[in-house]
Amino acid sequence: MKVKKQMLSLKAYDPGKSIDNVKKELGLTRIVNLASNENPFGCSEKVAEALQSISNYAHYPDSRAEELREKVATHLNVTENQLLFSSGLDEMIQMISRSLLSPETNVVMASFTFPQFRHHAVIENAEIRDVPLKEGRHDLEGMQKAVDSQTSLVWICNPNNPTGTYVNETELRTFLKEVPNDTIVVLDEAYYEYVTAEDYPDAMKLIKEYDNLLVLRTFSKGYGLAAFRIGYAIGHEKLMKNLDIGRLPFNTSKFAQMAAQAALEDERFVNESVTRNREGLEQLYTFCNEYNVPYYPSQGNFIYIEPEQDQEQIFQYLIQRGYIVRPIKDGIRITVGNKEDNEELINLLKEFLADRSSNIKLTS
Incomplete structure (x- = not known):
């Protein structure tokens, strides 16, 4: 089988255990997934109403998503030709990497960030120059030094996944002034709606500059x-x-386009989600401060903690009690849930930490 050599060094994306699989495996009836950074409050009620208007399933969707394009352009105050839609940002990352990277180029990114940046760079056989985070944050000064004439692409995840930290406007502007004009800087703002920091960059202003x-x-x-x-x-x-x-042609479905249009019209839902998310983060901060668990203040809908205890033991302890979190590197990323789920998760963590001698019996 003549597969690209670089593919042999990679693994397919692992989304973690699904709710149904965990229920079946552990014999549980209720599972709370706090591993995937999903919105625990669902989505706007307007979405279901909008989808009822779709009746013909035999036709392809609008390839350019014209109606959604117009709404997003108005929402952001940009031109319609400045937009490109994709099947989630994972496909967009693939498109960007496929279009800009080659064995003759290099890509600069943080060493601890969203793994799909690296994944697709490897597939395109580009040189990867990763720069360690500095106190959980992008080291833009270090990243700027890694850029040269062969740098095609720079990835900045803002807020960063998984640490939840962010690059402020002053830092980003300084960086952009130093980067060559033919090097594309990608600002991944997947968690933009959750940001509350006053010095967070105004990306829509920056793309005009x-x-x-x-x-x-x-x-x-x-x-x-x-x-x-x-x-x-x-x-x-x-x-x-x-x-x-x-x-790819017709890469976003008619259902997705309609759902997005409806969601865009309900800013009240988004604002409520952000408020409740911030309250949930405060719950988790209080726990971490009380129990001296290291963490990074987050601008996303998740928190990254680095407990002294073995992360796999904590993961197993929680999953056996119906809570799925995401072990990553030396820590654990926890999605902010609703108030009740946050409280129960915190109580479970307190129970685990109460037994410092690790005498808790775990099953594989």
Whole structure:
């Protein structure tokens, strides 16, 4: 089998255990998934109402998503030709990597960030220059030093997944001024709606100043439409035209387009989700501070903690009691749930930490 050599070093994406699989495996009736950064409050009621108007399933969807394109352009105050839609941001990352990377180029990214950046760089056989985070945050100064004439692409996940930290406007502007004009800087703002920091960059203003800046956003998180898989990019018209060549025909479904349009009209739902998310983060911060569990203050809908105890033991303890979290590297990423689920998770963590001698019996 003549597979690309670089493919042999990779593994297919592992989404973690599904709710149904955990129920079946452990004999549980209730599972709370706090591993995937989904919106625990669902989505706008307007979405279900909008989907009822779809009756003909035999026709292809609008390949350019014209109606959604118009609404998003108005919402962001950009031109329609500055937008490109995709089946979630995962497909957008694939399109960007496929279009910009080759064995002759290199890509600069943080060493601890969204893994799909690296995954697709490997597939395209590009050189990867990863720069360690500095106190959980992107080291833009270090990343700027890693950029050279062969750098095609720079990834900045803002807020960063999995740490939840962010790059502020001053830092980003300084970085953009130093990067060559022919190097594309991608600002992945998947968690944009959750951000409350006052010095967070105004990306829509920045793309008017920098032709090499590309901004990614999604309807999966704040809008609660992860099941529909729809995201988009905003950038210079010429760049978007080139990226569009690598897009699969009819890559976003009619259902996804309709759902996104309806969700976009309900800012009240998004604002409520953000408020409740911030309250949930405060619950988790209080626990971490009380029990001296290291964590990073988050601008997303999740928190990354680095407990002294073995992360796999904590994962197993929680999953056996119906709570799924995400072990990553030396810590655990926990999606913020609703108030009740947050409280129960915290109580379970307290129970686990109460037995410092690790005498808890675990099953595989």
